[in-house]
Amino acid sequence: MTVNPNSALAFAELLIKKAPDFVELICASTDDEFDSAHDAFIGEAVDHLEVNKKNFAALDEVGLSGVFAASLKMPGVTVLQEAHSNGHVDITVYFHHCTPVRKKLFEAKIYDGPSYHISGLEQLLNRYATGREGRGVVLSYVRKSNIAQLVKSVRAKMDEDLPCSQQGHTSDHTIKWSFLSHHAHSSGEELAVAHVSCNLFLEGSDK
Template sequence: MSKNEDSAAALVERIRLKAPEYLDLLTADSDSNFEHAFNAVLGKAVSSLERNKKNYQLLDEVGLTGAFAAALSIPGLAITQEPHSNGHVDLYIVADHCVPERIKLGEAKIYRGCAYHTEGLKQLLGRYTTGRETRGLLIVYVRQKNIADLVKKLRAHMDADHPYSQQGASTDHVLKWSFLTAHAHSCGESLEVGHISCNLYVEPDATKAS
């Protein structure tokens, strides 16, 4: 091994130890490998939001999405809040070190029932998505009690109504309280959406505790 090759190998090993998520994103050679790597970053962002939920009680959707975008940001992911993509999508995520470049669009909603959720799906797929992006994101901020039951009912509703040309039944997502759906899109392909729920419920007296 040459000196340059040895130095490159040492650099890769250092990145693997210090920032494994970045390395996995950078080296993903397929959409499925990219989604696997991205889910690790996504899970940490969701957990960060949930751990700080008491501090975010006064934030609206835009404020919560700002906090979520900050938690999601790592080297290699360029995240822009409310840029223009056939309208002002909530999150525009670019894995700019990948070849080819991979783009994700995300719409974020405070949970207000199935109809409001479906409206977010319509915005994401019908207005913002061109079909060139990877799996879309619908981020759900749940401030109501019993997130497990709410997500179960939401998933059952979508599987019964098949909103926005949903193809078949939803499937499990690797993250808790989350699921995947596939939809026929105007581009002629089937596009996936990850419905990612964040548990932001706070007991009424918890906000008064020191």
Template sequence: MTDTENSLFALFLLAKSKAPSYFELLSAKNEIEFDKAFDAILEDAVIKIEQNGKNYANLNENGLTGVLAAALSIPGLTVTQETNSNGHVDLVIEADHCSPKRRKLGEAKIYNGPAYHVSGLDQLLNRYTTGREGRGLVITYVKKKNISVLMDEIRNYMDTNLPCNQKGASTNHTLKWSFLSIHTHSCGEDLQISHIGCNLFFGQDLSSRDGEQ
């Protein structure tokens, strides 16, 4: 290699070491690899929000989702809020330099019981999703204590009622307080959805604000 090539390669390795998730997103060969890389970015974003939960206590769903969108935004990943996709979906996540194009949609809810969570799932699958997108997201901001119990209640409710053409029982997600479900979509294909819990309880019950728009 020439000195210039060596310098460029060294710069590449340095950038890769500083932002491994970006390179994993960029180099993903399939949806499985892309989802694995994205989940790492999502986990970091959720943790940052949880660590600052006290500062976000008075935000409504739109405000919290704005914070999440900002936390998810990294070079190569464009995250927008209230973008049109057969209506104004809470989150649109697009990888800028991937081929084929990779796009995710997400709905977000402040916890207000399993039925309210499912209403977000219904919006995501039956209003906004065309079937061309990758794995979808339903984010639940939990301002009550016992997020583990509450997310299990949502999961059990879904596994009992199988909403939105759910196919069988849900499965574990790599992220804590989260799970995966599969649904038969109107496009004729089975689509996977991540259900992600975000713990925003910090010592007082803010349930009076649950579901606030």
């Protein structure tokens, strides 16, 4: 097959114009560049949940994760629910356009206090992660009011207890009501985790 270089260039320019976030993702050469680019897609998935929270009010944790997983799908990416990795991971994402293939693990919880959030972190790091994956994600579906203060309480608890061999204090994340932590893993690697919160509170239903 002969590729017309002019056509290829025109296609590349069109792709950069129409899908800049996708271009940044597939062109990322470092883990930090890749995570930064993928944060844009995570942010869009969070936004989709939040603006449709009335429509999703009857969904449980698995249902919410199904909606979130669907929002992460794109060409060259496989998104699975309940895939097996030393247990059933809520969401697993494979990025086939990368060499080697990159993989992200997501553990999701409906918010029920700092200790419950940390239990999700423990599942992610101590059961599911092998050390080969990129930055993991703990998703928190928050149906209680005052999400900003709830996230601060989780960070305060983690910074006090340093769970899962946490390395230092948590740090800010580019996505609102979210933060980052770093942990020594049994593989000998230091694994980063993004803690991403979705505001699903509905007036008159603080549960």
